[in-house]
């Protein structure tokens with residue numbers, strides 16, 4: 447009996463329930479990945495993320511070949527092509543069963559329903575699994591059966607329901623029957639449109655696991671203390687691997703618990719705090735699933751639809767190119783260009799600056815981040831932008847606006863992160879670097895500030911209170 451595993455956001459063998467079930471229930475297994483560059487463009491997937499996905503597919507192909515499972519990549523335009531393409535593969539190869547792991551985005555769910563429908567009509571057995579999160583979105587509910595919209599009670603419930611059996615993920619694959627289908631990954635065409643140093647992000651699930659265990663062995667203990675200082679590299683940088691499914695969140699939690707005597711909410715502070723962040727990721731997946739309006743470009747807080755956002759092309763370009771004249775903002779945006787990644791504290795600072803001081807629509811910033819992040823993930827990115835712009839669930843109150851210079855002094859006190867990314871400022875001392883005087887700017891060839899922090903802050907508060915009233 448032959449089975450097909452339709453890979454999407456699960457580019458790994460470890461803790462891959464669809465692949466595991468296919469291998470358990472059939473003697474010949476094929477994997478399929480539908481490469482749809484136009485659809486990716488529509489979803490603002492970053493060029494560096496596409497390259498990362500391709501490199502991870504190559505790594506996975508090599509691991510799968512060791513158990514005689516071929517990986518076929520078919521290029522097409524968009525999600526609408528999926529039912530026909532899958533039926534075609536099934537017919538040509540006499541496949542009897544199809545397996546996949548669920549995705550929870552609005553378009554992805556619609557695509558999967560269409561595929562399921564055509565498989566059912568053709569009497570092809572199909573089964574899907576949950577691999578993205580510990581609890582499938584929508585299953586953690588309040589006593590009244592409603593979805594949570596505030597993180598702390600969600601997390602409390604998440605912990606109450608937790609059971610170590612969820613992390614029963616160890617599985618040893620056995621070699622399958624050889625197939626006459628050959629993998630075809632050399633045919634993937636990709637036009638590079640980014641300047642990210644990809645050597646920062648080596649592909650492959652073994653690399654991801656090594657990165658995780660190295661972090662948990664050596665750094666997580668200091669996470670609670672170091673996580674907000676961007677120069678310290680105090681966070682795991684596992685997000686690109688999670689976002690493309692090169693590692694699972696169950697694996698992350700299991701490995702973290704091993705470092706904490708299997709305690710979820712006590713023991714080592716750093717581990718507990720780190721697991722908290724994985725729960726944030728799950729929280730935002732729940733928000734996306736339970737409140738489909740956020741997938742359709744709407745704010746979570748309805749009143750914020752009334753905000754009169756500004757738009758100024760020059761300011762937008764300055765922000766995108768790291769030339770706002772605010773060193774902490776510019777260093778963060780330059781990190782994004784160079785690494786395809788930005789430190790979490792800085793994501794909040796630049797997003798708040800964009801939506802409050804610049805008073806630009808959060809959706810523009812959200813899209814720009816997706817177009818540039820190697821860890822672009824719709825729910826976390828949307829959640830982060832809506833938090834920072836005070837339009838979202840459990841968001842920052844609109845009148846509490848980060849001052850980028852204070853943030854810079856607090857979290858990059860010696861200016862080392864700024865110096866790393868803004869060579870023009872590398873000779874300044876720590877007193878000057880956070881807010882260079884106009885004389886220093888000229889001498890350093892560093893741009894003037896695009897706005898006045900005090901008046902732009904008041905302008906934002908006015909815009910929000912006007913929208914509210």
Ligand SMILES: Cc1cc2nc3c(=O)[nH]c(=O)nc-3n(C[C@H](O)[C@H](O)[C@H](O)COP(=O)(O)OP(=O)(O)OC[C@H]3O[C@@H](n4cnc5c(N)ncnc54)[C@H](O)[C@@H]3O)c2cc1C
Pocket residue numbers: 673681682683684685686688689720723724726727728730788789790791793794797815819821822823824826827828829830831834
């Ligand atoms: C405006 C904005 C946009 C963001 N966009 C994305 C995005 O597109 N993709 C993405 O994965 N994260 C996003 N985040 C969340 C967070 O910034 C990143 O997950 C984190 O910086 C990744 O680095 P790390 O792997 O070293 O994290 P660690 O601190 O080591 O955390 C471990 C994991 O927990 C999850 N996590 C951590 N913080 C958050 C958070 N605040 N929300 C949700 N999950 C979290 C991530 O999967 C992360 O890999 C965004 C945050 C903001 C404020």
